[in-house]
Amino acid sequence: MGYEISLLTIMGISIIGSLSLNLITGFCGQVSLGHVAFVGIGAYTASLLTKADTPFFVALLAGMLLAGTFGVMVGLASLRVRHDFLAITTMGVNFVFLGVVRQQEWLGGELGVSSIPDPGFGKSGFLALVLGCVILVALLSLQIRRSWMGYVFEAISGDEDTARMLGLDVSRYKLIAFALGTALAGLSGGLYAHHVRFIYPDSFAFVESITLLAMVVIGGNGSIWGVILASALLSVLPQWFQFIGDYKLLLYGSLLFAVMRFSPGGLAGLAQSLFPNSQKTFAPKENQ
Amino acid sequence: MSLLDIRNISVRFGGVHALEQVSLNLCQGEILGLIGPNGAGKTTMLRVITGVVKANNGEVNLDGELLNTMPIHIRVNKGLGFAQQLVSPFREMTLAENVALAAGAKHTCYPWRSMFRVERREAMRESRKWLAKVGIEDAANSFPNSVPLGFLKRMEVARVLAMHPRMLLLDEPLAGLNQVEATAFADILVELNRQGQTILLIEHNLAEVRRICTRLVVLDNGRKLAEGSPDDVLKESSVLEAYIGQGNIHAEN
Numbered sequence: 001m002g003y004e005i006s007l008l009t010i011m012g013i014s015i016i017g018s019l020s021l022n023l024i025t026g027f028c029g030q031v032s033l034g035h036v037a038f039v040g041i042g043a044y045t046a047s048l049l050t051k052a053d054t055p056f057f058v059a060l061l062a063g064m065l066l067a068g069t070f071g072v073m074v075g076l077a078s079l080r081v082r083h084d085f086l087a088i089t090t091m092g093v094n095f096v097f098l099g100v101v102r103q104q105e106w107l108g109g110e111l112g113v114s115s116i117p118d119p120g121f122g123k124s125g126f127l128a129l130v131l132g133c134v135i136l137v138a139l140l141s142l143q144i145r146r147s148w149m150g151y152v153f154e155a156i157s158g159d160e161d162t163a164r165m166l167g168l169d170v171s172r173y174k175l176i177a178f179a180l181g182t183a184l185a186g187l188s189g190g191l192y193a194h195h196v197r198f199i200y201p202d203s204f205a206f207v208e209s210i211t212l213l214a215m216v217v218i219g220g221n222g223s224i225w226g227v228i229l230a231s232a233l234l235s236v237l238p239q240w241f242q243f244i245g246d247y248k249l250l251l252y253g254s255l256l257f258a259v260m261r262f263s264p265g266g267l268a269g270l271a272q273s274l275f276p277n278s279q280k281t282f283a284p285k286e287n288q
Numbered sequence: 289m290s291l292l293d294i295r296n297i298s299v300r301f302g303g304v305h306a307l308e309q310v311s312l313n314l315c316q317g318e319i320l321g322l323i324g325p326n327g328a329g330k331t332t333m334l335r336v337i338t339g340v341v342k343a344n345n346g347e348v349n350l351d352g353e354l355l356n357t358m359p360i361h362i363r364v365n366k367g368l369g370f371a372q373q374l375v376s377p378f379r380e381m382t383l384a385e386n387v388a389l390a391a392g393a394k395h396t397c398y399p400w401r402s403m404f405r406v407e408r409r410e411a412m413r414e415s416r417k418w419l420a421k422v423g424i425e426d427a428a429n430s431f432p433n434s435v436p437l438g439f440l441k442r443m444e445v446a447r448v449l450a451m452h453p454r455m456l457l458l459d460e461p462l463a464g465l466n467q468v469e470a471t472a473f474a475d476i477l478v479e480l481n482r483q484g485q486t487i488l489l490i491e492h493n494l495a496e497v498r499r500i501c502t503r504l505v506v507l508d509n510g511r512k513l514a515e516g517s518p519d520d521v522l523k524e525s526s527v528l529e530a531y532i533g534q535g536n537i538h539a540e541n
Contacts, residue, residue, distance in 0.1 A: 148408075151389055152402060154378070158378040158379060165364060166393075166451065167361050167364035167390075169397075169399060170361070172399045
């Protein structure tokens with residue numbers, strides 16, 4: 001039973017991470033190839049704080065705030081660069097993060113942070129907390145999607161120059177997407193650190209950013225339910241089948257290629273083409 | 289007093305002088321035609337007004353307020369409604385949704401608050417009203433990829449009108465339309481103007497320009513060549529020369 005609880009917890013944390021990236025990339029159209037850096041900022045912040053006897057929820061919140069703050073700083077870069085250049089910039093953020101944590105002794109260096117305190121909820125209690133967070137993040141995503149903010153995000157994603165010509169403050173909307181998305185990534189990092197109770201730089205390597213991106217693209221860029229489904233599947237497959245873990249990059253790369261080639265709307269796009277009358281809210285962008 | 293007052297605008301792209309000391313004004317309620325041959329600097333002038341291009345010198349004033357340092361979205365919110373030369377609809381939205389986004393400015397002007405505002409029915413109602421005004425209400429639920437260019441041009445004007453602009457800045461709205469469509473579209477502009485809408489129009493269709501504009505400004509090679517009533521301006525030899533060349537004028541004579 002303990003194994004299944006652990007599996008579900010990892011699944012929930014992955015869903016929070018991919019939904020957070022979906023806010024930036026799926027909703028607002030800003031490519032981010034270094035999203036796991038913000039998961040890492042949340043994880044390091046929360047774990048170092050709880051090790052310094054800070055209450056768990058305060059540490060979790062601090063991780064979100066710091067990740068969100070760094071997210072806004074990266075978002076400022078997104079105001080100056082677009083598309084491929086933004087992808088390269090965000091990729092660089094991931095490498096800078098890794099470079100910093102590997103070199104800093106107070107962050108544990110290559111050995112990372114171990115003996116992270118148990119939040120004290122028990123395995124089932126922690127799972128309930130994670131699932132509660134998943135529901136809250138999914139509801140927040142739904143609310144953004146159906147609100148005027150989601151409407152503007154869709155416009156920015158489609159053509160930000162035209163969005164500006166409609167009097168929309170594109171810069172602020174983009175910064176909000178980065179702030180929200182990276183703060184939620186920080187939340188998933190804090191939860192991850194207190195679930196595994198040991199983190200080290202490779203936990204937040206570039207391949208993990210690609211994994212998160214694969215979850216979003218395979219689920220359907222911008223689709224909430226598609227991304228949840230893809231995250232659930234892609235997070236547990238490597239746990240169930242060891243060989244998938246060994247060939248993770250190859251598998252995810254192939255899946256990304258297949259999705260781009262055969263179903264650009266991902267799983268959600270596939271569902272949309274099978275059930276064309278399903279609600280727009282659940283559809284990926286390509287099929288709206 | 290002029291609604292839009294442009295003074296001594298100069299724009300250089302590297303060594304190329306796109307605009308040199310050009311001044312013009314636009315009064316409330318008029319349709320001003322900004323014409324000239326290709327490369328005259330018309331679109332650059334419109335981009336200077338909206339803030340897409342920064343002028344090296346000169347001032348852009350809207351109702352006495354200097355716009356030079358304002359970003360694009362602020363200028364738009366001050367009352368400049370700009371429809372671009374190349375249509376740029378949001379292709380994942382229906383025509384009605386495209387216009388409703390512009391009609392919902394009161395919901396989108398405060399980004400954080402926009403997260404808590406969901407109601408779109410009022411904006412959609414207004415969107416249909418504007419689509420009806422430009423004669424394409426029947427295509428409200430169509431996506432941009434499934435309607436002809438003329439519909440998209442009209443949708444762009446409806447989208448700009450939905451923001452209740454103090455003036456319309458239209459960059460070649462008739463380009464790509466056949467003569468029937470162009471005349472129908474020009475009639476819509478006349479009707480909007482009759483209802484009080486101020487319009488600055490860049491256009492190559494001189495027959496329609498002559499028919500609907502109350503005044504013309506002619507640019508050539510970044511300089512102002514002529515200004516006045518359409519009939520007078522289009523007879524000026526310097527204007528004819530700029531459009532069809534000196535040799536051709538002699539040939540026609």
